[in-house]
Amino acid sequence: MQDDIFNRAAPHGLHCTSTENIDPGNSSMARQDVTLAALRADLRRFAAARDWQQFHTPKNLAMALCVEAAELLERFQWLTPDESARLDARRRRAVADEIADVLLYLTRLADVLKIDPLAAARRKLRANARKYPVARARGNARKYSEL
Numbered sequence: 001m002q003d004d005i006f007n008r009a010a011p012h013g014l015h016c017t018s019t020e021n022i023d024p025g026n027s028s029m030a031r032q033d034v035t036l037a038a039l040r041a042d043l044r045r046f047a048a049a050r051d052w053q054q055f056h057t058p059k060n061l062a063m064a065l066c067v068e069a070a071e072l073l074e075r076f077q078w079l080t081p082d083e084s085a086r087l088d089a090r091r092r093r094a095v096a097d098e099i100a101d102v103l104l105y106l107t108r109l110a111d112v113l114k115i116d117p118l119a120a121a122r123r124k125l126r127a128n129a130r131k132y133p134v135a136r137a138r139g140n141a142r143k144y145s146e147l
Helices: 036-049 058-074 081-085 089-112 117-131
Strands: none
Touching: 036 089, 058 089, 089 117
């Protein structure tokens, strides 16, 4: 993120503009130099410049995160599974924007609650590996309690 985004007016929320370079026809992601720590710091500055910390309570951020996740879901509403896997450039960009909104709110929520999201994700992945052992879970979508 560039420093000037912190001082520009934003319509609402944590919506930031990125200069990402994603080729819609290429499934591999370009390596980004942005770290989670840098994103967290950018979001802190973004909120501070607008005096939004007062609104960034865990409840408000969790609610906003759910709204953004619903907006992401809406981008796939009524698409067939095949259509959802082959988005045109316009839809792919819209989905990328919604994914960004979800990531921004999730990152801000984790920061406000002082939770390391990467450590939490690693811990959860280990727990899921125990719940879904490869020998029993491979090739089916049943819940762990039904394996």
